[in-house]
Amino acid sequence: MIRFTDVTVTYPDAPAPTLRDVTFHVPEGELCLVAGRTGAGKSTLLRAINGLVPHFTGGRLSGRVTVGGRDTRHTPPREFADLVGVVGQDPLAGFTTDTVEEELAYGMEQLAVPAETMRKRVEETLDLLGIAELRHRPLATLSGGQQQRVAIGAVLTAHPRVLVLDEPTSALDPTAAEEVLAAITRLVHDLGITAVVAEHRLERVVQYADQMIYLPGDGTVTVGAPAELLRDAAVAPPVVRLGRRVGWDPLPLSVRDARRRAAGLRQRLAGVTPPAPNGPTGAALLSARGVVVRHGEVYAVRGVDLDLYPGQVTALMGRNGSGKSSLLWALHGAGPRQGGRVEVGGVDPARLSSAAARRRVGLVPQTASDLLYLDTVDAECAQADRETGSPAGSCRRLLDQILPGVAGEVHPRDLSEGQRLALVLAVQLVAAPPVVLLDEPTRGLDHPTKEHFTALVRRLAGAGHTVLVATHDVEFVAAAADRVVVLAQGEVVVDGSTPEVVVASPAFAPQVAKILDPVPLLTVEQVGAAIAATEVPA
Numbered sequence: 001m002i003r004f005t006d007v008t009v010t011y012p013d014a015p016a017p018t019l020r021d022v023t024f025h026v027p028e029g030e031l032c033l034v035a036g037r038t039g040a041g042k043s044t045l046l047r048a049i050n051g052l053v054p055h056f057t058g059g060r061l062s063g064r065v066t067v068g069g070r071d072t073r074h075t076p077p078r079e080f081a082d083l084v085g086v087v088g089q090d091p092l093a094g095f096t097t098d099t100v101e102e103e104l105a106y107g108m109e110q111l112a113v114p115a116e117t118m119r120k121r122v123e124e125t126l127d128l129l130g131i132a133e134l135r136h137r138p139l140a141t142l143s144g145g146q147q148q149r150v151a152i153g154a155v156l157t158a159h160p161r162v163l164v165l166d167e168p169t170s171a172l173d174p175t176a177a178e179e180v181l182a183a184i185t186r187l188v189h190d191l192g193i194t195a196v197v198a199e200h201r202l203e204r205v206v207q208y209a210d211q212m213i214y215l216p217g218d219g220t221v222t223v224g225a226p227a228e229l230l231r232d233a234a235v236a237p238p239v240v241r242l243g244r245r246v247g248w249d250p251l252p253l254s255v256r257d258a259r260r261r262a263a264g265l266r267q268r269l270a271g272v273t274p275p276a277p278n279g280p281t282g283a284a285l286l287s288a289r290g291v292v293v294r295h296g297e298v299y300a301v302r303g304v305d306l307d308l309y310p311g312q313v314t315a316l317m318g319r320n321g322s323g324k325s326s327l328l329w330a331l332h333g334a335g336p337r338q339g340g341r342v343e344v345g346g347v348d349p350a351r352l353s354s355a356a357a358r359r360r361v362g363l364v365p366q367t368a369s370d371l372l373y374l375d376t377v378d379a380e381c382a383q384a385d386r387e388t389g390s391p392a393g394s395c396r397r398l399l400d401q402i403l404p405g406v407a408g409e410v411h412p413r414d415l416s417e418g419q420r421l422a423l424v425l426a427v428q429l430v431a432a433p434p435v436v437l438l439d440e441p442t443r444g445l446d447h448p449t450k451e452h453f454t455a456l457v458r459r460l461a462g463a464g465h466t467v468l469v470a471t472h473d474v475e476f477v478a479a480a481a482d483r484v485v486v487l488a489q490g491e492v493v494v495d496g497s498t499p500e501v502v503v504a505s506p507a508f509a510p511q512v513a514k515i516l517d518p519v520p521l522l523t524v525e526q527v528g529a530a531i532a533a534t535e536v537p538a
Contacts, residue, residue: 001028001068001162002194004063004065005065006063007023007061009044009060009061018041019048020219021063023063024221027194028192030188031184031195032211033205034197034198034199034213034215035229036446037217038200038418038445038449039406040215041217049065051077052077055076055077056077067080068161070083081107082111082158084161085158085160085164086155087168089170090367094154095139095147098138098140099135099136099137100131101122103139104125104126104154104157105122106154107154108158118157122157128183129150130179141296141298143320145173147171148168148169148180149180149320156187161194162195163187163195165195165196167444169201170200172472173319173507174204176319176320178204184208185208197209200235200450201475202236203511206253214229214233226253227250231251234446234447234448235446235447238475238523239254242512242515242524242527245527245528246265255511265527269521272519272521272533276497277482277499278313279312279497280309281310281311282309282310283309284307284309285309285310285344285466286307286308286361286435287307288307288341290303291337291340291342292339293336294336300323301323301330302323302489302490302491304492308435310434310465313458313461313467314467315471315480315484316468317472317485317508318486318488323489324439325439329363331437332349332357333350334363345360358388358428359431361435361436362435363428363438366440366470369413369424372423372427376410376411377399377406380423380427381396381427387431388430395426395427396426398425398426398429399423399425402449402452402456403418403419403452406419406422418445421441425453429456436467436468437467438467438468438470442471450473450476454479458480461482474502474509474510475511477498477502478498478502479523479525484497486505499522
């Protein structure tokens with residue numbers, strides 16, 4: 001169905017090709033997982049499938065890409081609309097209408113699908129993705145995860161033969177991600193659709209993949225069975241990294257397979273307990289009481305009380321649309337707040353100038369690129385240093401700690417999603433505010449980069465800051481968070497230590513906890529430390 005033959009893609013002024021001599025074939029009716037480090041070329045590979053590279057993005061493509069017999073050299077992207085459906089990393093950027101129902105119908109209107117067929121497909125898609133209650137909602141009022149599902153639905157209504165999805169679950173809560181992947185898998189198995197999925201959260205996708213395309217970052221690709229490629233890959237889900245650590249062969253790809261092999265490991269680790277998470281110390285750096293946020297007649301946050309303490313990393317979790325982003329903006333002071341009070345150092349940040357508020361509370365929003373407005377990475381870093389009074393080069397050094405190798409002369413819009421996020425994190429954190437609010441900060445980050453980011457968050461907490469992270473990334477929560485607060489319909493329903501909350505929740509439990517239950521270990525690193533502690537010295 002999809003065939004790349006000796007494909008090389010080079011962008012203007014790039015020091016080396018993004019893709020180099022790439023050859024592979026994806027048969028019809030397979031789910032192909034694309035994996036690799038942030039900036040390795042995954043998005044370029046996906047965009048080449050329907051000719052967006054180079055017809056839309058620019059650059060030079062040599063070699064040949066064919067999909068369903070159509071050659072992208074001679075067929076413009078618009079003529080692939082009936083064959084290839086593409087969902088990008090930023091759903092909102094791809095919307096063309098105002099409401100959910102209109103967006104689902106728009107693509108079919110362009111393809112002249114009969115009205116009665118359009119109506120039927122819209123209803124099927126609303127039910128398939130569990131978004132029927134959103135039918136009349138304006139797209140701009142949806143949460144990031146809801147927008148992601150609508151974007152996938154807008155592609156599915158055209159009934160393409162090939163689905164290309166760039167990080168389709170990155171903004172989804174665990175349950176919604178399972179539903180979307182189940183829907184994609186049904187389309188592959190039942191209708192013979194070919195799906196190509198790029199994803200950093202491999203733990204969600206790898207067990208469904210028929211084959212894997214791995215990009216090591218040097219422009220080449222390797223294609224094969226996921227279990228074989230993940231044996232030595234720089235990116236791997238926790239279940240695979242656990243298998244590597246304890247020497248399982250073949251490597252398991254799912255929790256089910258790992259649990260079948262983990263009886264001996266569970267017995268060996270019985271009685272082991274992980275280090276206790278940091279509890280509250282000293283006075284709260286941020287105190288919120290009775291916070292209320294409404295969007296029109298819809299209550300996003302309903303009377304939330306929250307205290308954030310120095311030295312703690314707190315994860316804010318919950319379903320898509322539960323009010324996490326609304327609460328972050330209300331705490332920051334820049335977002336709407338119809339009731340309640342927030343104090344940071346005895347002052348409500350909403351009453352301060354933006355510069356003064358930034359020195360007390362830093363916020364990295366879900367759409368990080370909204371905070372970038374200059375022409376180069378270096379210019380953004382230099383401006384951040386000037387605005388915060390930091391020594392020259394401070395922001396750049398912080399960026400290199402979060403994600404090394406981001407070119408300084410590149411325009412921020414030309415960065416990958418993960419690279420843009422890393423830049424915004426550096427710009428916001430260089431001010432070193434005592435309260436740091438992060439909205440889905442691990443979107444677009446590969447595992448090694450996420451490890452760097454986890455260490456950065458822990459260093460912030462260790463230096464006396466408090467960090468509140470709204471996230472669906474249960475693996476990041478297991479590694480970084482001391483405390484978990486769960487929202488549902490704008491209200492706090494759970495507030496406790498990370499082990500207490502995530503182990504008790506099937507939805508929020510990380511893979512290691514599921515594999516080793518009832519042993520209360522959450523990460524591969526904790527397992528490694530526990531194994532080392534149980535080994536008898538020679």
